[in-house]
Amino acid sequence: MIKLFRKTLAICLIGLGIGILLVLLLPLTGWLFIIGVAVVCIGLMWLAC
Secondary structure, three states: OHHHHHHHHHHHHHHHHHHHHHHHOOOOOHHHHHHHHHHHHHHHHHHHO
């Protein structure tokens, strides 16, 4: 049950990060882009463990 919750949370984080990247890709402000990449990376790491 906890593993399922962790995977769901990781997928939500990845989706959130990709959404941030897609919305903010137009103005391409550096720190917001870095936050989006970091959220995706955290989600992928969470999914891997």
